[in-house]
Amino acid sequence: MAADAPAIAVDPAVRRPLGDISTGAERFTERRVERILALVVAIGSVVLGAQAFLNALGSVQEDPRWHEPLMTVVFVPLTAMIIALFVGFLTRTTTTVFAVLFPIVLIVWPLVTAGRVEEAGGQPWIWYLINVATVAAAMTFRLAIQAVWAIGIPLLYGVVRAVQLGFAPDQLTRVALDVAFAIILAGVLMAIGWMLRAVAVGTDAARRDAISSYAAAAAADATEQERVAVAALMHDSVLAALIAAERARSDRERALSVSMSREALTRLANADQDPAEGSDEPVSPDVIVRGIESAAADLGVEIALDARVDAASPAVPGRVARALVLAAMQALANSVQHATGSGLRGEVVADRAGVRIRISDTGGGFDPATVPDDRLGIRGSIVARTAAVGGRARVHSDGTGTVVTLAWEHAR
Known part of the structure; x- marks a missing residue:
């Protein structure tokens, strides 16, 4: 009724039995x-x-020399299969055997x-095990092989x-009836197993979809x-920075207000990332590329x-490199989301003056003035993030595409 299953099975009749799979709640x-x-x-x-074994004990149809070995060959694997099915361990191995x-x-x-026609009267004990073999095949083989068995x-x-x-x-008619009965019973058992698996797989799929829908709603x-x-945090941070700037009288107070302003911009820029600015350890401009x-x-x-x-280009502070990469990544994400990445190109220039990054596409463009206030992709993740490290960001968009330019200069 089940066989080796791929990670995602199309036909439920090719699934493995319980004893040989390791799954989670998605296959409950x-x-x-x-x-x-x-x-x-x-x-x-x-x-x-049990019926076959009791009939086999008194059977005289087979040669006495073969009687006990044949019983051993049949009933030992049968016993092992029954035990495995009850305990749910090694079921596939024992049913296959x-x-x-x-x-x-x-x-x-x-x-x-051979030569014992006179003793051949009555059903042989192997008759009782025909459908045991067919359901054993249904527990381990794929659907096509199940039908063959x-x-x-x-x-x-x-x-x-x-x-x-x-x-x-005079015996062939009875044999034909036995064969027809066994085929019908095997077909019914195989169909029941396939149907139950189909219902189980459908139920698990419905549960999985429901959980995904709930997760999406919870994420939203x-x-x-x-x-x-974030809006409340930015309101408090920006308000505090503005108050500090307005009240600043000494150089130390002005420096403090600048630091508070930069921290507010960094928090806004990194609203969807790690809020820390990162290490200031200098890195090569190649890291940005x-x-x-x-x-x-x-x-x-x-x-x-x-x-x-430029080989002579100075190192860039780590937080600056990180901010430029994240801003460029947001530009790439916007291009993919809104312009499907059409004509996507990038340019990175690093020299003694600083670092300049240009991300462009050939999409339909947009009007920056129409972007809702609560969308931080451009304002926060690009403009504010670049400004927080002392850089500049410019976004130009029209019907021919969008160009995002990021620039940061070394201190003179």
Whole structure:
């Protein structure tokens, strides 16, 4: 009823049984259906196996020299399979062994019963295990192979039974009826298993979709709450910076007001990132180039980046490099979101004067004046972030595309 499953299965009949999978809550129903099926198959196998074993004890149809070895070959794997189904461990291994072994037993059956036509009356004990083998196959093989076993095992039994009876005309009708009954029962069992799995997979998919919808709604609510919190924080920070600037009289007070202003801009710029400015440890301008390339890769876009870094270019403070990379990343994200990355190009120039970054696309453009006040992509993540480290940002957009220019100069 289940076999090796890929990470995402299309047909529920190709799933693995419970004993061989390690899944989470996303397959909650499927795991329980597998467990129920395993227990049902185990109980049915106990009943049919007991009938077969009792008939085998007194069977005289096979050669006495083959009787005990044949029983051992059949009933030891059957017992192991039943135990595995009950405990939910090694179910796939044991069901595979029995499903493969039983057809071999059927093939050798005419050999072990050769020359004993007079003792061939009544049902042989292997008859009771035909559907045990078919459900064992249904617990481990894919749907196509399940169908082969459901039809092939009864037909193989019919052939070997006819050989055992010497193709006696008066017995062939009974054999044909036995084969038809076994095929019908195997088909019904296989269909029930497939149907239950289909329902389980559908239930898990519905649960997964519901959880995703709830998570999306919760994320949207959290974003809105965070936006309100950021607005309140910025109001307090900016107000405090303005009051400090207005009351500043000495150089120390002016320096403090500048520091407070820069901190407010940094918090605004990094509202969607780590709020810290980062280390001031100087880094090479190449770090900025690699950062922009990495940001483009994270966004899943290809960018034609023209990097011209002067070998004599001084190092850039770490927080400046980080701010420029994050601002460029926001420009890339805006291009991908609003212009699908059409004609996306980048340029990084680093020399003795400073660092200049240019991100452009050939999208439809937009009117910066129409951007809502609560959207911080340009105002916060680009303009304010660049200004917080002493740089400048310029956004130009029209019908031919959008160009974002970032510039930072070394101290003279």
